[in-house]
């Protein structure tokens with residue numbers, strides 16, 4: 658297994674108290690957002706490689722220095738694939754990118770339009786996209802919903818990525834979380850763009866929505882564009898694989914269609930790093 662979507666967060670440090678409070682209210686219990694390297698590595702035992710990122714989104718009280726994520730990867734350099742993050746609302750975000758790429762050797766980029774409060778099609782980002790396309794740096798966008806009150810949902814609609822991909826057709830892109838709850842938008846975007854993918858992280862624990870999304874993916878013939886990710890620490894790779902494999906359980910004994918077992922296994926076994934040109 659390749660885990661294309663995992664988080665590392667240091668608290669206190671990378672997130673504000675207000676962010677942790679909102680996360681805890683959303684979950685209905687106190688959320689521990691301080692992830693210890695040993696816990697992370699234990700959870701990642703079943704995977705061959707794992708993409709890990711923080712997030713830079715000043716608007717939402719989230720800020721992971723790229724130095725920190727590069728240092729975290731040194732706990733298991735043969736396994737952890739660290740992605741940088743930049744916040745395009747910061748004036749020096751291109752310098753931030755250059756530093757992370759050239760000095761810290763970070764080869765992927767996490768962007769969070771809703772959490773940071775920017776439109777993915779804001780022309781100020783064109784220079785960033787051009788650099789990523791030229792250097793072969795894939796971009797993983799957090800698209801879809803959130804519990805953060807001040808994060809604008811309008812910047813999180815998956816169809817916004819269509820325009821990015823039309824303008825930068827060689828750019829490798831992942832739409833995270835299948836863009837939930839707008840999975841339909843995500844599926845039509847990944848269907849038409851060869852280099853746009855989606856990850857399945859954190860979708861299985863809303864089983865009815867997950868099932869319907871996968872039926873739609875099957876009907877559009879795009880299950881081959883879906884990559885495996887866990888969204889650790891919110892779920893481990895083992896829990897995610899188990900949850901994904903359980904998808905047909907709720908339709909047992911009914912005439913409802915099933916998700917093909919071979920499509921499910923292919924998602925779990927797909928080499929997302931290869932899809933993104935990182936091998």
Ligand SMILES: [Zn+2]
Pocket residue numbers: 662664858888
């Ligand atoms: Zn995530």
